[in-house]
Amino acid sequence: MQNAPEKRLHKLLHSRSFWVCALLLLPFATDALLGHGWVRILDFAMLYIMLALGLNIVIGYAGLLDLGYIAFFAVGAYCYALTGSPHLATAFPLSIEGGVHWPFWVVLPFAALLAGGFGILLGAPTLRLRGDYLAIVTLGFGEIIRIFLNNLNAPVNLTNGPQGISRIDPVSIANLHLNVTQPLFGMEIPSVHLYFYLFLSFTWLVILASKRLEKSRIGRAWMAIREDEIAAAAMGINTRNLKLLAFAMGAAFGGASGALFAGFQGFVSPESFSLMESIMILCMVVLGGMGNIAGVILGGVLLAILPEMLRHSVIPLQQGLFGKIIVDPESLRMLLFGGALIVMMLYRPAGLLPSRVRRRELGSDEMAEKP
Amino acid sequence: MTLLQLSRIGKQFGGLCALSEVSLHIQKGEIYGLIGPNGAGKTTLFNIITGLYQASSGEFQFNGNNYHATQPHLLAKAGIARTFQNIRLFANLTALENVMIGRHVRTRAGVLGALLRDKKTLAEERAINARAHELLKYVDIPARTVAKHLSYGEQRRLEIARALATDPLLLALDEPAAGMNATETASLKALLQQIRDGGITLFLIEHDVKLILGLCDRVAVLDYGKKIAEGTPEAVRNDPAVIDAYLGHAHEP
Amino acid sequence: METFLQQLINGLVQGSVYALVALGYTMVYGILGLINFAHGEVVMIGAMLAISSLNVLLGNGVSPLLALPLCAVIAMLGCMALGYGIERIAYRPLRHAPRLAPLITAIGVSIVLQNLAMMIWGRDYLPFPKFFSNNPHSFGGVIISDIQLLIFVLALTLMGLLLLLVQRTRLGRAMRAVAENQQAALLMGVDINRVISLTFMLGSALAALAGIMVSANYGLAHYYMGFLLGLKAFTAAVLGGIGNLKGAMLGGLVLGLIESLGAGYIGDLSGGFFGSNYQDVFAFFILIAVLVFRPSGLLGERIAERA
Numbered sequence: 001m002q003n004a005p006e007k008r009l010h011k012l013l014h015s016r017s018f019w020v021c022a023l024l025l026l027p028f029a030t031d032a033l034l035g036h037g038w039v040r041i042l043d044f045a046m047l048y049i050m051l052a053l054g055l056n057i058v059i060g061y062a063g064l065l066d067l068g069y070i071a072f073f074a075v076g077a078y079c080y081a082l083t084g085s086p087h088l089a090t091a092f093p094l095s096i097e098g099g100v101h102w103p104f105w106v107v108l109p110f111a112a113l114l115a116g117g118f119g120i121l122l123g124a125p126t127l128r129l130r131g132d133y134l135a136i137v138t139l140g141f142g143e144i145i146r147i148f149l150n151n152l153n154a155p156v157n158l159t160n161g162p163q164g165i166s167r168i169d170p171v172s173i174a175n176l177h178l179n180v181t182q183p184l185f186g187m188e189i190p191s192v193h194l195y196f197y198l199f200l201s202f203t204w205l206v207i208l209a210s211k212r213l214e215k216s217r218i219g220r221a222w223m224a225i226r227e228d229e230i231a232a233a234a235m236g237i238n239t240r241n242l243k244l245l246a247f248a249m250g251a252a253f254g255g256a257s258g259a260l261f262a263g264f265q266g267f268v269s270p271e272s273f274s275l276m277e278s279i280m281i282l283c284m285v286v287l288g289g290m291g292n293i294a295g296v297i298l299g300g301v302l303l304a305i306l307p308e309m310l311r312h313s314v315i316p317l318q319q320g321l322f323g324k325i326i327v328d329p330e331s332l333r334m335l336l337f338g339g340a341l342i343v344m345m346l347y348r349p350a351g352l353l354p355s356r357v358r359r360r361e362l363g364s365d366e367m368a369e370k371p
Numbered sequence: 372m373t374l375l376q377l378s379r380i381g382k383q384f385g386g387l388c389a390l391s392e393v394s395l396h397i398q399k400g401e402i403y404g405l406i407g408p409n410g411a412g413k414t415t416l417f418n419i420i421t422g423l424y425q426a427s428s429g430e431f432q433f434n435g436n437n438y439h440a441t442q443p444h445l446l447a448k449a450g451i452a453r454t455f456q457n458i459r460l461f462a463n464l465t466a467l468e469n470v471m472i473g474r475h476v477r478t479r480a481g482v483l484g485a486l487l488r489d490k491k492t493l494a495e496e497r498a499i500n501a502r503a504h505e506l507l508k509y510v511d512i513p514a515r516t517v518a519k520h521l522s523y524g525e526q527r528r529l530e531i532a533r534a535l536a537t538d539p540l541l542l543a544l545d546e547p548a549a550g551m552n553a554t555e556t557a558s559l560k561a562l563l564q565q566i567r568d569g570g571i572t573l574f575l576i577e578h579d580v581k582l583i584l585g586l587c588d589r590v591a592v593l594d595y596g597k598k599i600a601e602g603t604p605e606a607v608r609n610d611p612a613v614i615d616a617y618l619g620h621a622h623e624p
Numbered sequence: 625m626e627t628f629l630q631q632l633i634n635g636l637v638q639g640s641v642y643a644l645v646a647l648g649y650t651m652v653y654g655i656l657g658l659i660n661f662a663h664g665e666v667v668m669i670g671a672m673l674a675i676s677s678l679n680v681l682l683g684n685g686v687s688p689l690l691a692l693p694l695c696a697v698i699a700m701l702g703c704m705a706l707g708y709g710i711e712r713i714a715y716r717p718l719r720h721a722p723r724l725a726p727l728i729t730a731i732g733v734s735i736v737l738q739n740l741a742m743m744i745w746g747r748d749y750l751p752f753p754k755f756f757s758n759n760p761h762s763f764g765g766v767i768i769s770d771i772q773l774l775i776f777v778l779a780l781t782l783m784g785l786l787l788l789l790v791q792r793t794r795l796g797r798a799m800r801a802v803a804e805n806q807q808a809a810l811l812m813g814v815d816i817n818r819v820i821s822l823t824f825m826l827g828s829a830l831a832a833l834a835g836i837m838v839s840a841n842y843g844l845a846h847y848y849m850g851f852l853l854g855l856k857a858f859t860a861a862v863l864g865g866i867g868n869l870k871g872a873m874l875g876g877l878v879l880g881l882i883e884s885l886g887a888g889y890i891g892d893l894s895g896g897f898f899g900s901n902y903q904d905v906f907a908f909f910i911l912i913a914v915l916v917f918r919p920s921g922l923l924g925e926r927i928a929e930r931a
Contacts, residue, residue: 065727125916132659133862133915135727140855140908151901209486216485216492217478217499220464224472227461234421234455236447236476236537245482275851279735286728327743335739341732345725346717 023200027193038308039192045304046199047261052284052300053206053293054253059282060291061219062246063226064127065135068142069281072251074149074273075118076111076258078159081268083107084169091157104171108259115255116248123247128240142278149270164269171198171263179266195264202260206253210293213249222246223291276334283337286344289351298353307333373432374399374541374572375420380429382415382596389415390596392429397541402563402573404587404604406580408616411593413576414456417545420574421453422446434540448476452539454530456546460518466529467514470503473536506532510562524555528562535566542566544575548582560586584608592616626765631888632881637772637841639880640779644834645857646864646872647786648827654803654867655823658723661730662710663831664854665737666703670832671845672745674699678753688755699832706737707828708821716817734850741847749844775837782830783873789826790869799823803867852904856883859911865921874922882906 012018027039051073058066082088084107086099102110126137153161170179170191178194213219221242224232233239262268280303288299310329318325344351375397382390390412397403407413418424419431422443431438433449452473461469478499484492507514510528512521521529527547534542547563548556560582567573577583583590584604592600592607594616600607607613645667652660677698681691714729760767790796798819801809810816838853839845856879864875887903914921 059724063722063724065724067731125912129915129919131723132727135661136659136855136858137911137915140859140911143852143855144905144908147902147905151899154899155897212488213482213485217475217480217496218482218485220468220472221475223464223468224461224475227463228459230423230443231455231459231461232472233443234423234447234453234459235473235533236444237472238444249482276735279731282728282731290724331739331742334735335743338732338735338739341735342713342729345721345729345732346713349721349725 024197027196031190031193036190036192039190039196041305041308043192043195043199043264045301046196046203047257047264048281048284048304049203049297049300050199050206050257050260051254051281052288052296053203053210054250054257055281056285056291056293056296057210057213057222057253058246058250059285060289060296061214061226062222062243063131064243064247065131066138066247066250067135067282068138068140068145068275068278069250069254070273070275070278071138071142071145072115072119072254073258073261073277074145074270075115075251076255077262077268077272078149078165078258079111079114079255080107080259080262081165081168082158083110084263085165085167087160087165087167091160101169104173104263108256111259112252112256115258116252118255119248119251120244123244127243127247139275142273142275146270146273149273159270162270164267164271166267168262168266168268170266171195171260173198178263199260199264202256207293207297214293218242218245226291279334279341280337283340287340287352289353292351292353295351295353299351303337306336310336372399373397374434375574376430376432377420378430378432380416380419380426380431382412382419382424383427388596390419390426393593393596393598394429395591395598395601397572397574398589399540399572400567400570401588402567402575402586404583404590405574405576405593406578406583406590407593412596413593414545415596416593417453417543417576420446421451421543444476447537447539450538450540451543452534452537452541453543454527454534454545454547456549458526458530460526460530460533462517462519464518465514466507466512466516466518466521467500467503469518469529469533470506470536471499473506473533474499474502476537503536506536509535523550527551527559531562531566535571539571541572541574544573544577546577547575548577548579556582627888628885629766631884633766633768633772635881635884636877637776637880638884639860639877640776640783641834641837641841641876642853642857642860642879643873643876644779644782644830644837645853646860646876647783647869648831649858649861650864650866650869650872651799651823651827653861654869655799655820656715656719658715658726659730659858660710660715660824660827661727661854662714662734662737663827664850664852664857665734665741666706666710666828666831666850667835667838667853667857668741668845668847668850669706669737670699670703670828670835671839671849672741672750672835672847673702674832674836675750675752675839675845676745678755682753682755691755696833696836699836700829703828703832703835704825707824707831710828711821711824716820738847738850745845745847747847749846750839752839752843752845754843771840775841778833779837782833786826786830787869795819795822856904856907859907859914862911863914863921865923868921868923871921871923878922879907879910882910 027042030038030042051069055066055069058064058069083100083102089099122137122141123134126134149159150162152159159165170177172178176182178198179191181188181190182194183189221232221237224235224237225239225242229239284299284303285296286299287302288297289295307329310333314327314329314332315325318327373396377396378394380390380393381388393416405413405416415424419426422441422445425440433446433451436449438446438449461472464472478495480492480495504514510532512525512529512532518526518529531544531547548559551559556579563573563586575583587604589602590604590607591598592610592613599612599616600610602610645663648663648666649660652658652663674695677695678691681694682688686694710730710733714733715726718726718729758769758771760769761773790799798809798814801812801814802816802819806816835845838849857876860875860879861872862875863879864871864873883903883906886906887900890898890900890902
């Protein structure tokens, strides 16, 4: 039996309006308590959650190990960067003066489609083979994309090489420029807050899409493939096409997130898309629990914030203890990620969130029962 | 009417000849059994019929169409559903989800439908759900239990329900009674007869000769990759070639 | 013509190193049916260990002729221990888990090794100590250095020894038995765990030597060197037919040739659009091409697509 205050708390935690209010106030609270920099970190956390949810479709639902996921993020980011900056116009004198500057609602789906297309190109030859081939091909692709980005500055300067592309347009939606402080109801809403709300709404969309896919004919087919590919084929599931679909959808989500990233940063360069970023996103999915949306979100939040925590604790700690920095936080972070992958797989393959959640999900086939 | 027609099917694995010139036909509405000593090529033939292997030679006609060298998912679409000897359920999904996946091949909703949840998709989803519940009731299995937590007998029945969900014309069963006790086998026999009475043709390979002879309308016997006999259970039981094959190998019942 | 011959020789030397690393992938794949994702890092650790021990030995006045074999032994022992550890941590506990699980743990091991190496040896390039004159021999304009010659001869010898070991010894027979059918091998009294451990150790010992060769050839080592090298060696294994020892050797040599000839001529072929800085991309496209057109590789009979 629960007592009254506990009951009220329970009710509060399960009410949608509470969460909406909390999330809307989050950037202001963070700003007041921790400072402006942390709101920026929150923005990045949102991007990471989107990426992790995209990868979750590939790994969690369809059971395909994609180790070069960040490459699709890069495709999306460069897509936005090239169409939204003067770089193309300077590199190719024939094109439109000052760059093409497509509107946000055109670039975003274009970036998603392009990344999805790359996903199909890569998946088509490898998906008919066993899963570990896909893993190693995607691993290679992640690295190859970086080589191209680094070197496609000569003889034709497409990517501007290691310097990257700068002066990228900020995201503007119907004349609302997200890079400047906007007044609303007599309040001043800074740019980082605006981006937070933008990313929050996109994250919400990705969550919604993930949930709907999970409880659909397509989602069930993916899970069947994950569980037993031979049995799935015997049930009439075209395993190759459906795997390709999962791979392309994940890539498209990655591409869209990349476009958002480029608009937010105003600058892209190849070094943002290293193998370590792919590993970090994989780690989010594994840590939270493959195939479990809430778990993946938890993994995304934890791992996006962890490096900042390390930076703020490891450096002072070492300076206090040894008077110098022996282990830099960056490599410590990667060491922890690698360790987490091992420990999770060995001791908690279902992820951090307990299986109770999964069981509750199993208990309701809501979509079919209440239309 | 002939549902399945195999003509002179051969299958080689490297230099090994697993099947040679096997011809058989299965009539609509009958229960057709395939027996034979170990290594006779039963499983190979079964896997060819269900599309897992491709025949090296010969003709394969199902429901009036040619299906030479095709993939399993196309045969499922054409109306051949199967179960596996060593049960292959989607172990971490519920019984309900397992059967719902069986409906995949008879439904259409794509990604757009899943994302938008339009009226058509919702109606289809409701129909899938209803049919799955119906089938689970038919084989008497709780819908919400995760497949790997079901008992052995229940897992076998769930596999049958999942196969039935694909609306098959031909249900192919790979040693359905393997590992079952006498009571379970008896209720399996009743279930299979009930399925046949529902208008579905059955094809099974089985070690339990008693079950085969008591259940099947017609039986074929394979030995060393060749068909050595075919006919009613009575005729096959008394065929000298069959007795020879079994007694000659001695290690089989 | 001279460029061609020069690239041919560079390719064969580089290819023989790929072959040694590819053998590690192919042996593990043959036995477990899994890719050892951490194998490239073993090569890197081998190079690092060798350079460190060389520095210590030479610093203490050990003669170079003694120091070189000694450092090779140290690197091999270190890498064998590492290979054993990788199998025990990442693969053995998960032998019956879903396929994804050991792949993910192996990736984890690989990340851990890379970052440990970075912490121990630093972010910068580690120079391979110069202690003997690396005489270039010139044959009609084509140059081969002592080290290149040594690498090529040593690599071929090692491959020959490995083939002998697998075909002629008890251990080799046990390895082939386990690769063919684990259950049956177990029933025949083969200690499967021991065979698998030994396979990892054998592959790691070859990786250690390959690591020394690469760092001696380029004159340096780096904590990140294992990644691309591993990827290329894996490509070589797939090219030759994964699971097939001779295939890995052939695949390594062929890949080395394609890479060096490709790098030498890509500029001319693409009208100057692509330069030799795309050399690292070849392996990847070869990998994709092999997977599309001949997934069983040049010599492979066993089909990669197993249930």
